[in-house]
Amino acid sequence: MRRLRLYSNCKITSGYVRDVIVDLEREKFFFVPKGLTLMLSKGFDVTEFEAYKEVILNYESFLIENRLAFYPNFLFQGDPFQNCNDSFVKISNCILVVKDENEPNSLMQITNLLDTAGCQALLILLEDASQNVNEILKSFSESKIRSIELVVPYRENYLDTLSDDYELNARISLVTFYNAPSEKYLKLGDYKQIFVQLLPKTLSELLFLKVRPEHFRCNIPFYLESLQGNPYYLKKIIVDMKGNVYEDLVSNRVSGTVATLFPADSEFEFIQPEFTRILKSEIDICKNCEFQNICPDNRIPQRKQDGTWYHTSECRYNPYIGKWEGEEGYQDLKKSGVVSTATEFTIDEEILACAIEAAWSDDQRLS
Ligand code: SF4
Numbered sequence: 001m002r003r004l005r006l007y008s009n010c011k012i013t014s015g016y017v018r019d020v021i022v023d024l025e026r027e028k029f030f031f032v033p034k035g036l037t038l039m040l041s042k043g044f045d046v047t048e049f050e051a052y053k054e055v056i057l058n059y060e061s062f063l064i065e066n067r068l069a070f071y072p073n074f075l076f077q078g079d080p081f082q083n084c085n086d087s088f089v090k091i092s093n094c095i096l097v098v099k100d101e102n103e104p105n106s107l108m109q110i111t112n113l114l115d116t117a118g119c120q121a122l123l124i125l126l127e128d129a130s131q132n133v134n135e136i137l138k139s140f141s142e143s144k145i146r147s148i149e150l151v152v153p154y155r156e157n158y159l160d161t162l163s164d165d166y167e168l169n170a171r172i173s174l175v176t177f178y179n180a181p182s183e184k185y186l187k188l189g190d191y192k193q194i195f196v197q198l199l200p201k202t203l204s205e206l207l208f209l210k211v212r213p214e215h216f217r218c219n220i221p222f223y224l225e226s227l228q229g230n231p232y233y234l235k236k237i238i239v240d241m242k243g244n245v246y247e248d249l250v251s252n253r254v255s256g257t258v259a260t261l262f263p264a265d266s267e268f269e270f271i272q273p274e275f276t277r278i279l280k281s282e283i284d285i286c287k288n289c290e291f292q293n294i295c296p297d298n299r300i301p302q303r304k305q306d307g308t309w310y311h312t313s314e315c316r317y318n319p320y321i322g323k324w325e326g327e328e329g330y331q332d333l334k335k336s337g338v339v340s341t342a343t344e345f346t347i348d349e350e351i352l353a354c355a356i357e358a359a360w361s362d363d364q365r366l367s
Contacts, residue, residue, distance in 0.1 A: 003043040004060060006069045011223065012037055015290025017322045017356065021068055022294055027218040029294065030066060035059075040069070090270045091117035092221070092235040095249070098136065099127045099240060106243035107139045109258045116262075117270065119237075120146040127203070129155040134163045141168065148172045151206065154180040154198060162188070169194060178206045207249055208298065210316045213324070216294040226293040229277040233298070235270065247273050248300055275301050275309075284310040284340040285333070289319035302342065310340050320352055321359040329359035 006012070009025040012032075019037045022029045036059045063069035094114055114122070122145045124136055133150060140148070152161050154177040161177075162169060172194050180198035188194045199206060209215070217231075225231040238246040243258040255261065255273075262268045280292035283301045301309040316325040320338050323330040333340060337351025 003071070004040065004063065004069050005072050006040065006063075007067070009220075010068045011293065012040070013290050013293045015322070016288040016320050018290060020290045020294075022218050022223065023068065024218060024220045024223055029216070029218055030068065031290075032062075036062075089118035089120075089235065090268070091119040091237050092225070093121035093123070093237075094119055095123045095125060095236065095238045096136070097125050097127070097238065097240045097246075098131050098133075106241060106258065107136070109243055109264070110239055111140055111143045112264060113258050113262050114237075115144045116268075117237075118144075120144060121149075122147070123149045123151065125151045125203075126153060129153040129158075129161075133161060134165075134168060137168050137172075140171075145171060150175040151203075152177055153203070154178060158198070159188075159196075162194070176206065178203050211295055211297045212316065215296055216291060217296055218294050222296070223293050226280070226295075229279060230275065230301075232296045233272065233276040233300075235272075237270070248275075249298065250300055274303075278309055282309055284308065284345045285315065285319065285338070286311075289315075289317065291317070291319075304342050308345075310342065310345065320347070321355050323359050329361070331355050331359065 006021065007023075007025075009023060011022045011024065013020050013022060014034070014037065017034075019032050019034055020029045021032055035055070039056060039059055091114060094110075096110065122140065124133060126133060129152065133152065137148070148171045150161075150172060152158070152175065155161075158177050158180075162172070162175065169189070175194060175196045177196070177198045178201050180200050182198070182200055184198040186196040186198075188196055222231050225234050228234060233248060238249060239258060240246070244254045245256050245258060245261055247253040247255050262270075278301055280286035280289070280295065280297075286292050286295070286297070289295070297315065299311050299313060299315075301311055304310055314333055317323075318325075318330065318333060318336060318338075320333070320336050321329070321331060325332075335351075336355035337348030339346045
């Protein structure tokens with residue numbers, strides 16, 4: 001029997017009511033019914049499921065037409081992703097919070113650390129519009145950082161924030177102005193374009209955006225980090241201009257300084273708080289969500305008395321009915337019969353069945 005097989009860059013993540021196939025090469029995802037996942041695990045043997053032949057053939061053409069699966073000429077062994085879930089990169093991205101003047105040497109220590117750790121992505125976050133971002137950019141001009149994102153408070157003549165120096169701006173990919181009077185999107189430059197967005201949001205609204213579908217990341221590095229822990233915080237360092245290293249963006253807890261935590265003359269280990277190693281599959285609600293390997297949610301999970309994890313606030317997505325807040329048929333967790341607290345995680349199947357029925361009218365069936 002020939003077995004239909006997913007391409008190795010196509011990964012299935014299971015949710016409560018449906019699954020997704022994430023295409024890490026084309027950076028997109030496809031919803032699939034749970035029956036299709038089952039068929040894939042059985043090798044699409046039509047003879048075994050004769051009664052469902054038509055459904056199986058539909059599934060088969062869906063997978064082949066969307067270039068998600070193929071019939072290999074020989075049998076593959078194993079999963080190429082299995083042994084590549086870690087990399088030599090110790091710090092994959094950095095948030096530099098600019099709220100004070102820098103201490104002498106601290107910027108140099110930060111750039112040295114990021115280069116040693118293999119970090120290529122930097123987000124510079126300014127709390128005051130009068131701070132000079134170009135001076136900071138200059139200090140990274142010789143570094144290995146490949147992509148820089150700026151987050152800057154809005155001011156009149158906001159574009160003056162950026163200099164005309166092509167060299168200085170070459171690595172900037174996105175500039176976000178928060179506290180803007182209205183929403184606006186621009187592209188600057190000809191050869192190398194810089195995307196600029198003006199958002200009428202406060203800094204905390206911007207940093208703690210509840211996750212939406214457009215935030216999902218369907219790429220290989222993100223997927224691999226999601227197999228090791230929280231892909232938003234894992235291998236992310238948050239530092240200020242004095243070289244203080246923060247545990248997360250919420251608590252303002254300082255775990256040390258760049259100089260003390262990462263001595264320049266030694267091999268260092270980047271020790272992060274325990275929650276950064278917690279997989280979404282270990283957190284109530286997220287564990288039943290089909291987006292768990294592509295979701296950059298930055299809420300910090302809390303440990304429950306029994307050692308498992310939960311979130312104190314609710315996501316905009318309800319994975320038990322497959323609906324986003326604002327979508328027709330959406331109901332929150334409680335109304336869907338799902339309770340998630342510090343002491344309890346329960347699903348009332350009867351209430352949930354009614355919520356699913358109400359959420360999906362005939363023309364929107366989960367199929
Ligand atoms: S339930 Fe969890 S994994 Fe799913 S979208 Fe919300 S935060 Fe992301």
